[in-house]
Amino acid sequence: MTSAPTLQPKFLPTRNQLGVVAVGFSGGQCKPGVDAAPMALIEAGLIDQLKEELEFNVTYDGQVHAYTEAIPTEDPDYRNMKKPRAVSAVTNALSQQVYEHSMAGRFVLTLGGDHSIAIGTISGTAKATRERLGRDIAVIWVDAHADINTPESSGSGNIHGMPVAFLTGLAKEDKEDTFGWLRDEHRISVKKLVYIGLRDVDRGEKKILRDNGIKAFSMHDIDRYGIGKVMDQALGWIGSDTPIHLSFDIDALDPQWAPSTGTAVRGGLTLREGDFIAECVAETGSLIALDLVEVNPSLETEGASETVRAGCSIVRCALGDTLL
Amino acid sequence: MTSAPTLQPKFLPTRNQLGVVAVGFSGGQCKPGVDAAPMALIEAGLIDQLKEELEFNVTYDGQVHAYTEAIPTEDPDYRNMKKPRAVSAVTNALSQQVYEHSMAGRFVLTLGGDHSIAIGTISGTAKATRERLGRDIAVIWVDAHADINTPESSGSGNIHGMPVAFLTGLAKEDKEDTFGWLRDEHRISVKKLVYIGLRDVDRGEKKILRDNGIKAFSMHDIDRYGIGKVMDQALGWIGSDTPIHLSFDIDALDPQWAPSTGTAVRGGLTLREGDFIAECVAETGSLIALDLVEVNPSLETEGASETVRAGCSIVRCALGDTLL
């Protein structure tokens, strides 16, 4: 069914070097189970498919990282954040792992974990791409949610609703053990951020999006223009000379196709639209990293394997699998 | 998630005055249960959401009206119509209620009930808008069905398949107790009527639509052009200077999203498309009234709450809720 992609990447030295990081972390939110996603994806054959069908040369340490050693025993709430030091420590360690893959010129695939881990992945590729190519990266954030609350605007205090605020510098913190390790070199510009699939955005987040002129395509836009035109606009906004990090929250898909996720919201992307987004980004030749997050195989008995399959499909499409 | 709408309405003195009428009436068709819809919608939190999240000032008498006192004990078929006097009496009383809200400059939200009640709601806003603003209203009828049978063309005799015929004057009747109370001031023009979502139209109705040049967008049109372009065309047909009454039959949605309805038909609108229609009409600033009809919570054990949630979603979108 599958052929190895033939596209030459613009911002990677070779097409087929892939670094994989498996992150079994669920501390950015409250429901257990999302830490089991990397193993479920791998057991469904994902890495084997990437090797055999898409002919990637995979660098993977064979471990699902829980970062247990990095997680402090005492971790009281701080500035309304739950488990701030744990999330900070884990994303700091992850940032370093992703940075190393990216510095080596590998495409970086991170299998989460909840979406707080994007603090680690995006900071890692942002820093590495600045050092390796002297370029700022763009981020395409596919999600039902904007995940751009500051600690103060958040209702829940769950950090998986805040990664974009920390990554763009809308939220900052000096304490080294609570995201103080994030420096300018790790950050991205709000001008280089594009959302796709939004449909459950907090009132405070709506204001942040408006005030900062952030490009966001909600489900309403997808219905109005069709996913084809939305992708044209999204990629046109980024331009063809910018490396792209795609951060894909499986809850962007409608619960019909991805029910096993912590904060499912009706009215989402069809599986076809999800795959299409990934294919379009892959076609640009600008993609340098992909996160797949928020698959939680423990939440549904029946829907778990469907959700895992959807996740595998998104990853394969983003890595160059095509229908024809 | 929600912010109060900021749009200034064109044909209402203020943005936030909302009159609600709850109509527990099922006599326009044969299946019991649709009379329980208003209570199901209210118990799902609809009115509270409109107050708290969308910041409406709600005028609601706190009753689900059954109009028992208006319903005659003897009501034999007449001109092939079933329960003609009951439906006539109920819609006449409802027409007066809606008229009063509309005369007071309130947006009128009517929670049905079967679709026969639109004889009451639309006649009420048509009359009030003529008196208040000297304008004819337009009607957007979102439905799997055209509901434009005359008593004579109808196969079933159920009046919920006839409201548009009575409202446009294609069906008329002199007897006061059988819709004789409908006068020119209550009626709408076939030129100001737009259908969206049709897919189960009787042979006689097809001829009526053609003969009268009625603007109708079937599911085929939605597939051909996409819902975005269909809404552009539908709203362009009406123009920007006409008050709009939106009459939304939940069976316009595909049974996948709204199974609990009396005459479900496959191949319908997705929930996303339903919400999108409501959002687009809301965006015009011309909307003055909304009917939500044909939710029947008793028809499905599993699908009832899904259908009620879909109904709430449509109402919120029509009243200005937005994703971003």
Next chain:
Amino acid sequence: MTSAPTLQPKFLPTRNQLGVVAVGFSGGQCKPGVDAAPMALIEAGLIDQLKEELEFNVTYDGQVHAYTEAIPTEDPDYRNMKKPRAVSAVTNALSQQVYEHSMAGRFVLTLGGDHSIAIGTISGTAKATRERLGRDIAVIWVDAHADINTPESSGSGNIHGMPVAFLTGLAKEDKEDTFGWLRDEHRISVKKLVYIGLRDVDRGEKKILRDNGIKAFSMHDIDRYGIGKVMDQALGWIGSDTPIHLSFDIDALDPQWAPSTGTAVRGGLTLREGDFIAECVAETGSLIALDLVEVNPSLETEGASETVRAGCSIVRCALGDTLL
């Protein structure tokens, strides 16, 4: 709901002469049950609807053909093909039946059976149309699969994955009892072949499609352009002066609407898109034959009737049923 179509066909002498062939054959693949599809479709009322609602004059011998007499007792694999002589004999007999209907100026509706039977149906209409009108036919192949493997490129050896290769002459065979009966007069040009709905295409098939410049619209194209624009392009490619044979594999639909089929693939057409394709082809006035294949009522307990209903809907739309 339905009116008789009014469109005048371009390549048939009258609008309402319909030849029906029911083919209870499953030998082109390995799963039993697809031979029961014609009876399931007929019991669901399909032929009655065509007669009564669409006012066709139906020529049907009243039999579901199993062609038992034509099937050899010995049928070892040959050139990697499974049951080559059986499939050859059945399709040869079917070709003759279809040829006779088509020579008589009837629209030919064939109810399969697995997709190998298209070797019979398309060869029959191709030959008849050359003799009757001096024209080459075009084929629109709606399918999740390309069915264009040669015996040598096929992984499975199942002939239902090869019909297009034999029909276009990409695969040839001299032995009379193994498709040697197929001559130039039976064949179609790769330039007159259009695929719609592809999403599971073998690596070898991808190469065949590319090397032969075959027009193919995958699900990716449908997401990118919308089904409306895809149909414009597909029909534009064929042009308005070419008779069309539509071969519709029910597995083109998403398993959500058509689960009961032998090789279901996720990410397929919605029922609305399937109906829309059939309606658009019907609207051209160029359609002269339709195959409906791969409905397998035995594969699912719950989904079988849904799949049968979807099949009936496709046939009705292709035969001129319209929503308005």
